[in-house]
Amino acid sequence: MPPSPPHATPTLYESWEALADGLQVQRLALHLPQLRDQTTASKSGASAVTGTISSALVARPAALSDPPAMALIEAAKLSAWVNLPSEHGTPDTAANPLAGAAEQVDGLLLDGVSDEPLRAAVRAVSAASAWWVGAFAAIRHLGVHHARLTAIEANDTVSLDTLRAAVRVVALGTDQRVLAHHLRHDSTDEAVRLAYCRAVTEGIVTEPGLPAFLERLGELRLVDLVSTSIPWRGRFMKYAGGTGAGQVE
Numbered sequence: 001m002p003p004s005p006p007h008a009t010p011t012l013y014e015s016w017e018a019l020a021d022g023l024q025v026q027r028l029a030l031h032l033p034q035l036r037d038q039t040t041a042s043k044s045g046a047s048a049v050t051g052t053i054s055s056a057l058v059a060r061p062a063a064l065s066d067p068p069a070m071a072l073i074e075a076a077k078l079s080a081w082v083n084l085p086s087e088h089g090t091p092d093t094a095a096n097p098l099a100g101a102a103e104q105v106d107g108l109l110l111d112g113v114s115d116e117p118l119r120a121a122v123r124a125v126s127a128a129s130a131w132w133v134g135a136f137a138a139i140r141h142l143g144v145h146h147a148r149l150t151a152i153e154a155n156d157t158v159s160l161d162t163l164r165a166a167v168r169v170v171a172l173g174t175d176q177r178v179l180a181h182h183l184r185h186d187s188t189d190e191a192v193r194l195a196y197c198r199a200v201t202e203g204i205v206t207e208p209g210l211p212a213f214l215e216r217l218g219e220l221r222l223v224d225l226v227s228t229s230i231p232w233r234g235r236f237m238k239y240a241g242g243t244g245a246g247q248v249e
Contacts, residue, residue, distance in 0.1 A: 016236040020228035038138050049137050051160045052097050057134030059096040060089025061127035068117035076181040082124050085131035098134050101164035102126035105171040112191040122175050129171040136221040146223035166226050173230035207232040
């Protein structure tokens, strides 16, 4: 079901969602110097990602110039999610190799949806999802294992296919948030209801493989980004169990 109506007291689940959002922003802010260092021309090799260079992974997404679409994103509490990639993305001329995975999610969910601001909003948060995964992947080698909290080994790389799968999960979760907000205010559009149902269904299909997939990702920032982006039974396990997810930083 979509989240509670506007102006209602946030549920515990919604508070955890806000906490997870804040954690991603905090982690980016703390590691911006390392990210910039990793993506400079002199150090553009991908030490933690096979098959690409770091600067391409954080190529700046296309700017969103649609005020109604931006209003939808702000109402879904995802403005920082979209604005920070625009602010800190690299002006790389090569396309982000993860962008196609986000576009695949858009194509699946937006089939039949004619509301242009909504379509633009969904595309923007999807493109931002590719950027966030790419940003944390670029500094993956500086992180720790999500369960053992031991340093990532220098030869412990991650493939582009694994990152593309991560993007699909993150984009699915953020797109669902935008669709849910829209439905809270206008539930009469059958195409949007179907899009939301497709997002929920895809989440259900994805859930059984998530624990093994998170172990394959390995690194704490990437694991938290993916695991808290999509509704599933393990989404806020750290918060429910009292574990401080940001304690490593």
